[in-house]
Amino acid sequence: MTNRNVLISGASIAGPALAFWLRRYGFNPTVVERAPALREGGFAVDFRGPVHLEVLRRMGILDEVRAKQTDAGEMIVVDRDGRRLAGLPAYFISGEVEILRGDLSRIIYDRTKDEVEYVFGDSISSLTETPDGVEVTFERGAPRTFDLVIGADGLHSAVRRLTFGAESRFLRHLGYYVCGFSMPDHPGLDNHNRLYNEPGRGASLGGVEAGTLLVFASDPLEYDRRDPQQQMKIVERTYAGMGWETSKIIDAMWAAPDFYFDSISQVHIDRLSRGRIALLGDAGYGATCGGLGTGLAIVCAHVLAGELHAADGDHRVAFRRYEEIIREYATGCQKTSENAGPFLSPRTAFGIRRRNLMYKALSSPRLSSFFNKLTTKAASGLRLPDYPR
Ligand SMILES: Cc1cc2nc3c(=O)[nH]c(=O)nc-3n(C[C@H](O)[C@H](O)[C@H](O)COP(=O)(O)OP(=O)(O)OC[C@H]3O[C@@H](n4cnc5c(N)ncnc54)[C@H](O)[C@@H]3O)c2cc1C
The missing domain is CATH 3.30.9.30 (D-Amino Acid Oxidase; Chain A, domain 2)
Incomplete structure (x- = not known):
């Protein structure tokens, strides 16, 4: 297999989920996260429909996610005195299983932390692609070379900025x-x-x-x-x-x-990869709120790792297939976020x-x-x- 050493930027949902699969497929992922430790908190995120649940099942974490689910009830609209005006069924807001973002991040991190190198409190500051790899410098750590780099660093991705250009070109408010x-x-x-x-x-x-x-x-x-x-x-x-x-x-x-x-913004970018560098999750097709972003990140991490494995590490084949498979799906999910605000x-x-x-x-x-x-x-x-x- 080629391209075994993969640097992933971002340790929230997409990054650890990708590391999870890459490790199982024999790659050697390193995750760099700007925050000093795994970020707790964030709102409740939900999974709905057979595709989301199947990926959680394949990861072997569905039961653990269910054990931590919020069990949220209805969304009740109230007047200024707290009296009920209307109510929306739980499924509409919380899907089949809802969990706090921080709890989900912790579950995937715990499943990977013993096999994957996590570097907290650092961020990529430059990326230089050569025929054999990507030379990476960091804000704090020493420079290193990786075979591939994946930006899973969210709506304001540094990997996207360094590879494709200024955020203003891709973020739609x-x-x-x-x-x-x-x-x-x-x-x-x-x-x-x-x-x-x-x-x-x-x-x-x-x-x-x-x-x-x-x-x-x-x-x-x-x-x-x-x-x-x-x-x-x-x-x-x-x-x-x-x-x-x-x-x-x-x-x-x-x-x-x-x-x-x-x-509440959407990321729109023509291509999800350039050479040895690719975008995953919110960094490539994020939508902040209502865009099913967490389910999307989990599903797409599985596809990206699966395609790298299927192509025996050949990023040219794998990145193209990844984009072909998920592009329309991601756009469909993004569209739902237009109604959230x-x-x-x-x-x-x-x-x-x-x-x-x-x-x-x-x-x-x-x-x-x-x-x-x-x-x-x-x-x-x-x-x-x-x-x-
Ligand atoms: C703490 C937190 C709270 C959130 N709360 C909400 C919310 O209330 N509503 C909502 O709609 N969405 C929220 N989100 C976003 C939501 O988690 C994502 O839409 C979804 O889960 C997809 O995840 P992702 O991993 O692609 O991106 P994200 O969850 O955004 O994760 C990106 C990760 O990359 C890290 N990072 C960013 N820049 C760098 C860098 N330069 N170098 C290294 N690491 C970097 C971030 O610290 C973060 O851990 C939140 C995200 C976080 C991190």
Whole structure:
């Protein structure tokens, strides 16, 4: 086999999932992650439809994921006094199995950490491809040479920037921002998510695990992505004066250990690889919120590793096949994210009323099974090749 030494940038979901499969196929992956340790936190992510579940099954982690699932109930839309206005069935929001992003990342990391080299607290600073490999320099560590490099470093991928050019060429802002963090000690919660809206602003409080999700409409904002305090100020300003439990949520935000903030944006790029370097997960076809990004990352990691194995490490064959297999699937999943912002945070009072009426219709048993099929359609739109387990 050729090209055994593979550098993966990013240790969230896509990176460890790829390392998992590569190791099983006899490759020698190294994962570099900019954060000083595995990143906990993040919102609940869900898996839906046979393709997602089959990949979790093939990885042998489906039972473990189920054991950690959130068991979230309905999404209940409330008025400013917390009274129910409408409800959306659990499946629509949480799929077949829902788990906190951090728990999922931990499961895959634990399955790989003894066999895979993880380097935390570092980042790739340059990539130079030669006929035999890729020379890599790092912000902290000594330079090294790898056979292949995979960017699994998210929406703001460094591998994509170094290989394909500035982020602004590939990121399409969808008019919304999303913010999530845990809020453990909130009293009176059951297992239902509650969502309160005022025009252009949505605040949701999860049940049991009590994750919060704030989604607000905004043109692109200027801010430092590495400065959470600055981002919290933006959120605080945006949510000032909003009713319901919002002021408590904002107070809790300042103490949250796992604050996440980003624009709801899609990545659009013509090609997922150049030479010995390829993109995986959010780095190549991310959509932040509502784009089934976690399921997509898990499925595509399996395909990329499977194709490298099938091609005996020949990246020219494997990268081309990987892109042929997943491109349309990824685009279909991305498309679903276009509704996430307007759905979770309609811009006008009329839009909120209309959305609530739709929620009511969706909870009727006949329509709900139709909409369940619709949400599962994108996630299931791939014929999964049968790679060796
Ligand atoms: C802490 C966290 C919280 C999240 N919360 C939400 C949320 O609330 N809502 C939502 O829609 N999506 C959220 N996401 C994104 C979601 O996890 C992804 O859409 C999806 O799981 C696909 O995962 P991915 O592995 O492709 O990308 P990501 O999960 O984005 O992971 C990318 C990884 O690469 C690392 N990284 C970034 N730059 C570099 C670099 N230069 N060098 C090395 N490593 C780098 C990041 O620290 C991260 O660990 C969150 C991601 C993280 C990391």
